[in-house]
Amino acid sequence: MKWVEKWNICRLAVLIVTLVMGTVPVGAAENGGKMPFSDVKEEAFYHDAVTWAYSEGIVAGTGKNTFSPNQKVSRADLVTMLHRYAEKAGMSVSGNSMAMPFSDVTVKSDGTKPYYYDGVAWAFSNAITKGVAETTFGPRVTCTRGQAITFLYNMKGKPAVTTASPFLDCGEGAYYEKAALWAYERDITSGKTRYLFGTWDQVTRAEAVCWLYRLDRNKEEKSIRVLTQAAADTLPRSYGETDLSAEFDYRYVFTHCGDLVKSLGNDPATVLRYYAETGRFHGMQATEDVPAGEKAKIICIDPGHQDHGMSAMEQNGPGSDVRKAKLTTGTSGWATGRDEYMVNLEVSLKLRDELRKRGYTVVMTRETNHVNISNIERAQIANAAGADIFVRMHCNGAETGALHGALTMAPADDNPYLTAGIIKDSQRLAQTLLDHQVRFTGQKKFEVQLVNNMTGINWARMPVTIVEMGYMSNHEEDRYLSSTDGQNKIASGLADGIDAYFAGRS
Numbered sequence: 001m002k003w004v005e006k007w008n009i010c011r012l013a014v015l016i017v018t019l020v021m022g023t024v025p026v027g028a029a030e031n032g033g034k035m036p037f038s039d040v041k042e043e044a045f046y047h048d049a050v051t052w053a054y055s056e057g058i059v060a061g062t063g064k065n066t067f068s069p070n071q072k073v074s075r076a077d078l079v080t081m082l083h084r085y086a087e088k089a090g091m092s093v094s095g096n097s098m099a100m101p102f103s104d105v106t107v108k109s110d111g112t113k114p115y116y117y118d119g120v121a122w123a124f125s126n127a128i129t130k131g132v133a134e135t136t137f138g139p140r141v142t143c144t145r146g147q148a149i150t151f152l153y154n155m156k157g158k159p160a161v162t163t164a165s166p167f168l169d170c171g172e173g174a175y176y177e178k179a180a181l182w183a184y185e186r187d188i189t190s191g192k193t194r195y196l197f198g199t200w201d202q203v204t205r206a207e208a209v210c211w212l213y214r215l216d217r218n219k220e221e222k223s224i225r226v227l228t229q230a231a232a233d234t235l236p237r238s239y240g241e242t243d244l245s246a247e248f249d250y251r252y253v254f255t256h257c258g259d260l261v262k263s264l265g266n267d268p269a270t271v272l273r274y275y276a277e278t279g280r281f282h283g284m285q286a287t288e289d290v291p292a293g294e295k296a297k298i299i300c301i302d303p304g305h306q307d308h309g310m311s312a313m314e315q316n317g318p319g320s321d322v323r324k325a326k327l328t329t330g331t332s333g334w335a336t337g338r339d340e341y342m343v344n345l346e347v348s349l350k351l352r353d354e355l356r357k358r359g360y361t362v363v364m365t366r367e368t369n370h371v372n373i374s375n376i377e378r379a380q381i382a383n384a385a386g387a388d389i390f391v392r393m394h395c396n397g398a399e400t401g402a403l404h405g406a407l408t409m410a411p412a413d414d415n416p417y418l419t420a421g422i423i424k425d426s427q428r429l430a431q432t433l434l435d436h437q438v439r440f441t442g443q444k445k446f447e448v449q450l451v452n453n454m455t456g457i458n459w460a461r462m463p464v465t466i467v468e469m470g471y472m473s474n475h476e477e478d479r480y481l482s483s484t485d486g487q488n489k490i491a492s493g494l495a496d497g498i499d500a501y502f503a504g505r506s
Contacts, residue, residue, distance in 0.1 A: 037067035044069070046206040049213035058084045059209055069206035076116035076139035078148055078208060079129065082155055083119035085212050091155075093122055100124050102137040104319050114139070128154040132318030132459075134419045141318055145207070146176035146199040146384070149189070152211060153179035161185060164230040167197040168268065171255030174199075174384050188214045195231055196254065196266055199384075200377065235268045239276035248275055255384070297389075297502055299355055300382035302365040302456065303348035304394040304466075305330035305341035306373065314376050317417040317458035324455055326374035331397030333478040340395045340472060341369055343481050347469060348393045350491035358495060363387060379459035389429055389501070390464040391494070392456055395481055396471045404474040405444030408434040409457070409466040412450035417458040425463035432505075433467055433497035440493030441486070443470060443477070467494065 040050045046069055053059040054067075058081055062068040073081075087093045105120045107113045120137055123129050129151055132138035143151075153159075161178050163185045170180045180197045183189045188211050192198030230251075237245035250268060253275075254261050264270045310326035330340035345366070352362045363385040365378045373381075382390040396407070410430035411423045418426070430448045438445040451457070457464050469490055470477040480486035 036065050037061055038065045039069065040067050044206075046210050049210040050206070052213050052216070053081075053209045056084075056088050058088065058212065059205070062205075067205065069204060071205050072142040072202040073148065073205055073208050074139060075129070075132075075137065075141050075143055075147075076114070076120070077205075078143050078151060078203075079119040079123040080116045081208060081212065082128065082151060083122050085216070086122070086155065089216065092126070093118075094125070101135050102131055103135050104139060105137050123151070123155075126155070132417075136317075136319045136417065138319035141315065142202050144199065144380075145192075145197065145201050145203045146174075146180070148203040148208060149183050149197075149211070150176045150179040152188070152215065153182050156182075156215075164227040164233075165251070166195070166227055166231045167191055167199075168195045168232055168250050168254035169199045169261075170197050171251045171384075173386060174255060175386075176384075183211070186215070186218050188218070193266060195268060199255070200380065236272060239272055242276060244272065244276060248272065298361045298363060298385055298387045299498065300363045300365065300385055300387035300390045301348045301352055302378045302382070302390065302392040303341070303345040304392060305339075305344060306366065306371050307339075307341060307369040308372075310372065310374055314374055314455065316453060316455050320417075320458070322453075324375075324453075326376070331395060331472050333472040333482065334401060335475040335478040336472075336482050338472075338478075338482055340397070343395055343469075343472070343487075344393045345369060347481075347487045347490055350487055351391075351393070351494055354491050354495040355498065358499065360498070375455035376459050379456050379461075379464075382464075383459075383461045387462050389498070390456075390460050390462055391433070391498075392464065392466045394466055394468050396468040397473045398471060399473075401474050404471050404477040405446050406434060406437050406441070406470055407446035407449060407468045409449045409451050409454065409468070411454075411457050411464070412452050415452045415458070417452075418460070422461070422463055426457075426465055429463045429501050430465035432501045433465060433494055436497030436500060437467070437469070437490055437493040440496065441489045 035051050035054050037050065037054075040047055050059070050067055050069070054061075059067075062071060083093060100121050102120065102124075105114065105117060107117070116139055120139070124131075124137075129147075132141055158178070159182055161181045163181055165177075165181055166184055167180055170177045176197075176199060180191075180199070184191065184197075189197075189207075192201065232250040235250055237243060237248070250271075253271060254268075261271055264274055305327065309329040312326050313323040314326045316322040316324050330344075332339050333343075345368075348364065349367070352364060355362050363381065365381045366373060378392075379390070396403075408430035410426040411418050413423060415423055427448065427450070434445060434448060437443070454466060457466065470481050472478045472481060481490075
């Protein structure tokens with residue numbers, strides 16, 4: 001083969017690979033400093049930012065003439081942008097690649113390394129970001145706005161924040177809370193709307209470049225905008241003649257019930273009216289009834305499924321090439337005809353109320369059946385809440401009506417997404433909850449199943465278990481699962497199990 005043909009084939013191969021990864025190495029120098037992107041119009045809000053970032057060599061295109069402003073940003077692309085920006089800004093860009101623990105960011109046997117390798121080494125060494133798991137960086141995992149702004153905030157050394165919160169979806173203690181307030185204070189972003197930062201929305205290439213551009217323009221790091229009163233404190237607290245201020249916390253609801261809030265148009269007044277008229281979000285107080293001097297354990301409860309499936313695919317685990325449907329529809333009762341998602345929510349609400357009576361802080365992934373929350377997003381709710389444990393509530397089904405009894409699931413010893421400590425604690429949690437449920441209900445007890453293919457488990461950052469409360473394919477157990485007596489006993493048994501888990505008892 002002629003050397004010219006080899007050269008052209010090599011160039012074509014590079015182009016194909018970089019098109020897939022979204023980082024075509026077309027530099028400003030090759031175009032005489034002129035921005036070549038036909039999809040960046042002069043009137044676009046991101047035009048100046050893209051022009052600056054391209055001319056500085058911070059970002060390239062996704063094709064010879066395309067920037068793709070609305071394309072979602074992967075973790076690999078974001079750390080690469082930040083690494084290039086840091087170098088242009090005169091910041092330290094050294095990184096200890098030898099200390100990098102990630103099995104998915106490696107140098108090949110021929111000495112070549114992925115385009116994001118140096119950026120990941122730098123970001124990890126400088127505590128800008130950790131992996132999505134102990135040994136997994138997840139280069140292809142897309143970033144949420146909450147994650148991305150936290151990267152920037154960490155890169156700048158976590159500056160002090162003085163402003164009150166303008167964002168209802170940045171609840172106190174959330175890992176991204178200070179980062180979002182810092183970005184607002186420095187005029188890096190105003191959020192998605194007047195009241196929302198858009199924490200769980202995936203960040204786009206246009207947004208990421210704009211954030212860096214505004215950060216660069218505010219080199220003195222002045223506090224440009226400072227609120228003296230949090231946005232939530234300015235909102236109505238009464239509906240009609242009823243004062244709801246003691247029982248309704250805007251920031252909690254907007255932080256942890258984003259999908260339902262979104263379905264209500266993200267409007268605070270509408271959300272308050274919905275609460276007043278339906279009782280949804282019940283129990284989500286600004287403060288919990290916790291004994292003085294004690295910090296309540298945070299329990300995240302996930303009532304499995306919802307009133308519709310989500311057939312679009314998502315990663316089975318951080319950095320995984322395996323994809324599964326975002327959410328399946330679940331089973332249904334052979335005797336009652338009721339759908340699993342209904343029973344899951346009913347028992348979960350009873351468990352929530354029982355745990356709150358015992359002094360726990362409880363976060364729910366959903367409190368209504370009409371939501372749109374994937375398995376990854378359910379785990380992310382638990383992660384964002386800083387939950388101590390994550391309990392996922394389900395019912396079982398089989399092809400035969402003979403099977404009956406309860407079981408739980410936990411990650412296996414070789415789970416590639418969770419730390420050894422989380423795996424061990426998850427298995428203990430699963431066993432303890434199972435023991436106490438059947439002790440209370442008298443149901444048959446199956447063994448704890450160890451699995452690595454459950455998305456909601458693999459994305460969790462704390463001990464996690466799936467509770468299969470019983471078989472809806474068994475007529476007698478199906479009726480029991482929908483009965484008030486059965487649901488109360490299951491909730492009480494699981495609450496006892498949670499008490500025992502934290503007390504270190506079996």
